[in-house]
Amino acid sequence: MKEMEKKTKLKKQKKSKEKVKKFSKFTICVMMLDLLVILFLVVVYFPTIGFKNFWIPTAMTTMNHKYLAYTLYSENTVNKVMSENYIEESKEEVNLDDIIIGGEHNKNYSSKYERELFEKDPDNDVYKIIRLEEDNFKGYLTVIYDPADVDLATPKLLGRQGATVAKLCRDNDGLVGINGGGFEDLDGWGNGSTPYGAIIKDGELVWTHSGGDGGLIGFTKDHKMLLTSTSPQEAISKGMNDAVEFGPFLIVNGKAARIHGDGGWGVAPRTIIAQRKDGVVLFLVIEGRIPGYSLGATMNEAIDILKRYKAYNAANLDGGASSTMAVNGKLYNRPSAGGEYGGRSVSNAWIVTNEKNKKVPK
Secondary structure, eight states: OOHHHHHHHHHHHHHHHHHHHHHHHHHHHHHHHHHHHHHHHHHHHHHHHOOOHHHHHHHHHHSSOTTTHHHHHOOOHHHHHHHHSSOOOOOOOOOGGGGOOOOOOOOOOOHHHHHHHSSSOOOOOOOEEEEEEESSOOEEEEEEGGGGGEEOOOOOOTTOEEEEHHHHHTTTSSSEEEEOBOOOOTHHHHHHSSEEEEEETEEEEEETTTTTOOOEEEEESSSSSEOOOOOOHHHHHEEEEEEEEEEEEEEEEEEEEEEETTTTOBBBBBEEEEEOOOOOEEEEEEEOTTTTTTBBBHHHHHHHHHHHHHHSSEEEEGGGGGGOEETTTOSSSSSSSOOOOOTTTTTTTEOOOOOOOOOOOO
């Protein structure tokens, strides 16, 4: 009997060692990949912003790799750099009266970007996807012509299980979708089950949780984009119909936020939602953390893209590995992780639903 117990114990010890060995190999691979990405970013951004001001914010805005900042710098240095790199958001309230939805656009475009927006794809007057290829990053800009077609999708098991953006599109007849607010990610690969902050759906507060980072980002019953730091109840009283909690607000009433340093958000994949004065909605997804393909963007670079296309109000959504876009129920962009699974599971998504049953390509 004792001999059998001894063998069982030895087997358990062996399995435990094998598990540790596998975990160590995985950890080393992840760290090497992180360092490779950092190296690429250093080569590109170091000459202009300095190594310390690049390294620390980029590491500190990741979910599970903040340790990279402390490998080279003390806690005091990290805190000092982060205090010098921040975003000063506008104090203004969004003026909803400035948004005038509808109207035809003449063919005398003021810029090539206006032409890109309003020269629609054949047989598709609902949306258009514009490919972005900048020096350091790639991405997609989806143009939604009628803001009434924009809706917020949440998982069927909200609070228990998230879903990929592609699945949220399939479950809600969405044509295009992007990820929305943040969620608990304790293991580095959270399933989107526990959203941070508040979620308003169809004019009702359906979720609230601590950890929300920023204000409420959403649309009123009149399909105008509302950005507010008020409570969910007050936002609903102002007409908010659908909203998630995140940030920062990047453009308010046509005025961009002031970026100090790199804004404290480093270089990363980004997801941003915006609206023009004519009501047109923009979904911006910037790919990143993929060496040799796309490194990601700073907040300043993201704002530059938004300005080109005359975004009047804009807000940052959850980024990093969560930055995903789905089209026709399938993953469309290249996320920095989870692409083989169709992207990460998230807690909500902004989708294009084609509410007016417009003709779209099959």
